[in-house]
Amino acid sequence: MTTFDSDCGSEFINHEVAGWLQDRDIAQTRSRPYQKNDQAHVESKNNHVVRKHAFYWRYDTADELELLDRLWRLVSLRLNFFTPTKKAVGYTAGADGRRKRIYDKPATPWQRLQDSGTLDAQQLSRVSARIDGINPADLTRQINAIQMQLLDLARDKTEALAAARHMDLEALQPSINRLAQAK
Secondary structure (H helix, E strand, O other), X not given: OOEEEEOOOOOOOOHHHHHHHHHOOOEEEEOOOOOHHHHHHHHHHHHHHHHHHHOOOOOOOHHHHHHHHHHHHHXXXXXXXXXXXXXXXXXXXXXXXXEEEEEOOOEOHHHHHHHHOOOOHHHHHXXXXXXXXXXXXXXXXXXXXXXXXXXXXXXXXXXHHHHHXXXXXXXXXXXHHHHHHHO
């Protein structure tokens, strides 16, 4: 890594992070204040990946960190090897003159990497061996089990923090209900 680009949050702009970056000769830049589209890709992943799987709870213990580490390995497997996505490949004009996106066929990131031809045969076989025998349904069950453990560990302190700051966590309830039903 040569450059660390972050938003203006105090979790990134502080003496500890700056010192760590300087020790490793990594340049630090930041986005413009109040320009939320500067980090649009990261923010979309925060919602699509992070908040969908780890919610808005507060995690700050060693047990929670260990569970999060296990969770992200499983989520990464599911997203990269078993979740197809469509990519925009161009635009066309509709009958009314408005631009409309054209998408390719859905494919997983792993399929796209295989099709790109950037990996040699040994690399392809090594990754294929890694995912052979993985059952996507079992993977989802493991993710759900870890999410329930995280909820149990973090619920009380997060609700106390939310109450102290007058925050409404009601938006989380559908996800919590879905997990409780899957249990």
